[in-house]
Amino acid sequence: MRTPALLATGTKVRIASKIRFAEVVLASVVLLACNSCGGPSAPPARTPPGAEKDSNATPKPFRVALITNGPLTDFGFNQAHKESLDAAKELLGDKIDVKSIGDVPETGDAERMMRRLIDDGTNLIIAASFGYQDSTVKLAAEFPNVKFLQAWGFKPSANLGTYSSKMYEAWYAMGIVAGKMSKTGKLGIVAAHPIPPMKWQINAYVLGARSVNPKITASVAFINHWFDPGLATDAAESLVGQGCDVLCGVLDNSVAVAKTAEKRGVMLIGHNTDLSSFAPKACLVGTRWLWGKLYADSIQAMLQGTWKGTDGDINGGFNRGYVGITDFNPSVPAEVRQAAENAIAKIKSGEIMVYRGPIKDNKGKIVVAKEQTLTHEKIMGMDWFVEGIR
Numbered sequence: 001m002r003t004p005a006l007l008a009t010g011t012k013v014r015i016a017s018k019i020r021f022a023e024v025v026l027a028s029v030v031l032l033a034c035n036s037c038g039g040p041s042a043p044p045a046r047t048p049p050g051a052e053k054d055s056n057a058t059p060k061p062f063r064v065a066l067i068t069n070g071p072l073t074d075f076g077f078n079q080a081h082k083e084s085l086d087a088a089k090e091l092l093g094d095k096i097d098v099k100s101i102g103d104v105p106e107t108g109d110a111e112r113m114m115r116r117l118i119d120d121g122t123n124l125i126i127a128a129s130f131g132y133q134d135s136t137v138k139l140a141a142e143f144p145n146v147k148f149l150q151a152w153g154f155k156p157s158a159n160l161g162t163y164s165s166k167m168y169e170a171w172y173a174m175g176i177v178a179g180k181m182s183k184t185g186k187l188g189i190v191a192a193h194p195i196p197p198m199k200w201q202i203n204a205y206v207l208g209a210r211s212v213n214p215k216i217t218a219s220v221a222f223i224n225h226w227f228d229p230g231l232a233t234d235a236a237e238s239l240v241g242q243g244c245d246v247l248c249g250v251l252d253n254s255v256a257v258a259k260t261a262e263k264r265g266v267m268l269i270g271h272n273t274d275l276s277s278f279a280p281k282a283c284l285v286g287t288r289w290l291w292g293k294l295y296a297d298s299i300q301a302m303l304q305g306t307w308k309g310t311d312g313d314i315n316g317g318f319n320r321g322y323v324g325i326t327d328f329n330p331s332v333p334a335e336v337r338q339a340a341e342n343a344i345a346k347i348k349s350g351e352i353m354v355y356r357g358p359i360k361d362n363k364g365k366i367v368v369a370k371e372q373t374l375t376h377e378k379i380m381g382m383d384w385f386v387e388g389i390r
Contacts (some may be wrong), residue, residue, distance in 0.1 A: 031214040034069060061097040062297075062303060064088075065117045067075065067110065068269065072102035072228055076253035077226075078274045080289040081128040083273070087292025090300065096299060114139050118146055124293070127151060130197075136160055140309075147302055148309070149295075152197065152380075161309035163294060164380060166195030166317030168204035169347050170287040170325055172354045174207020175270045177284055178246045179216050180336045181267055182209075182356070187218040188244030190235045192226050192251050200382040201250050202389065204354050205269075210388050212339065218246060218389045228389045229256040236260035246284075274326045286326040293321040317374055318348050355379055359389040 053071075059316060068078040069282035080099045085390045088096045099122075104113050110132050114125055118139070123146065127136045130152040139162035140148050153162035157163040178187055191198045203219060219242055221235035233256045236247055240260070241273050248269040249257035261268035270276070270286020298314055301307035314321035325344075328337050345350040357368035362385040368374055374382075 012157075014256045025311065026253065037363055047311075049160075061094060063122045064096050064098045064124045064297060064299065065122045065127065066098070066100040066126040066128060067102060067104045067113060067132070068100070068102045069106050069131060070102060070252055072100055074227065074253045075255050075278070076368050077289070078102055078128070078252060078261040080272045080311065081126075081291055084291030084296060087290075088295035091292065091296040095303060106310050110136040111139065112149040118143055123147060123301065124149065127153075128351075139236065140277050143318070147307070149298060152182060154313075156209060156309040158248070158309055161298065161311070161314060162309070163291075163298070163314040164376070165289065165291070165315050165322045166376065167287060167289065167296070167323050168200050168322045168379060169202050169317040169344075170225065172208035172347070173325060173343050174248070174285065174287055174350070175210075176212050176340050176343050177206070177332065177336055178248070178267075179209030179211070179213040180339060181284060181332070182216065182246045183214070184243050185213065185215050186237065186244045186246075187216060188239030188242070188247045189218055189220045190232050190239065190247070190249045190251065190254070190257050191220055191225055194222050196380060196382050198250050200379050203384075203386045206386055206388050207354060207359070209336075216388060220385075220389060223251075229253070232256035233260055237264070240264045240266055247282075257357040270326060276326070276329065281329075281331070283329055285328045288324040288326055290322055290324045292311075313376070317360070328350055354384065361385060362387055362389045 030278040035171040051286055058248055064085065066081055069079055070078040072078055083156050085098050085100055089096060089385040099147045101113065104110055106129060114135060114258040117125055123236045126149045133150055133153050133155060136148045136150045136153070137155050138162065140157050145161055146159065149158060150162050156162050157287045173361065175341045187365060188204055193201060206216070206218045219239055221239055223231040223235050225231055232249060232251060237260060244266070246267045246269060247257055247261045249271055254275060256269055258270065258279040266282065267284055268275065268279050268282040270283050272287070272289060276283040294314060294316065298307060345351060354372040355368060357367055357372040358370040359368035367384055
């Protein structure tokens with residue numbers, strides 16, 4: 001027989017057990033209820049970043065940035081690049097997003113600007129001056145997923161390509177116009193620096209002129225600046241004083257030369273962009289850089305994954321639409337215009353090769369043998385003047 005104390009203790013134990021049992025049952029019911037209404041029975045699995053993709057999302061455009069060492073509105077070399085990138089945008093549409101930045105010095109500022117563009121998600125940087133090459137080489141090695149195009153470069157890598165053009169083809173055709181239009185037989189050329197990129201343009205011009213008038217001579221005045229209107233004006237005035245009746249400027253900006261020609265009543269062959277607005281009477285016609293097609297072709301290959309910087313220098317002339325000429329002044333006789341257009345057609349067909357021998361330098365030495373034709377690479381390194389240049 002249990003004592004009252006034992007009875008009390010047993011009763012407490014039984015009551016406590018019933019309470020714990022009720023709690024367990026209640027917890028189970030709540031858990032089942034939660035599961036049945038979609039409540040989590042375990043922490044949800046986390047989706048790795050980037051794993052979720054919107055199948056309807058529009059692909060981001062390929063971001064392209066151009067940098068130049070001069071103003072984008074210089075009516076010269078830099079503006080030609082800017083207009084060409086805009087032309088590439090028209091060709092490729094929404095596939096690309098473009099940005100042009102001018103007046104970037106060829107110093108540490110160039111590298112800093114490129115780094116900012118890379119941080120901003122730029123896919124391709126076009127460095128439109130040879131002076132940027134050290135920066136593009138350095139950053140191409142540091143950022144293998146970013147692509148670079150270097151103007152006039154010679155240090156390509158997998159993600160760094162170089163580009164140039166056969167502008168000498170356009171200059172040859174312009175020489176034909178100048179040679180036929182000159183009355184004094186003297187051409188005046190204002191040039192930036194006595195370096196190969198100047199010489200192969202000037203030589204082609206004079207070769208074209210002498211192909212239609214072997215007595216043509218040309219005087220070259222170097223101002224040792226890419227862009228200095230004052231020096232260019234002084235040089236142009238000096239050339240007119242020497243009897244030159246057709247002027248041209250092989251500079252980043254030839255506006256000062258154009259204005260001088262108009263003022264002095266002599267003729268002008270333009271360069272880089274259309275200069276007729278500065279010399280409506282003097283400007284006969286001019287050369288044009290058409291980098292837009294070159295840029296579009298390169299970017300399309302990048303989008304398709306077929307482009308490699310080590311594939312070789314990207315260049316071309318009339319055939320590929322990478323160079324061209326401006327409209328002729330109505331004052332240019334039809335036979336002169338036809339002679340230039342015929343030459344362009346023959347250049348396209350390969351009948352005319354601008355640097356096919358025999359060619360003499362201005363000291364009388366044969367520099368290109370008969371039937372020999374200089375390669376584009378050899379032309380880019382040219383460091384002599386042809387016969388007829390003083």
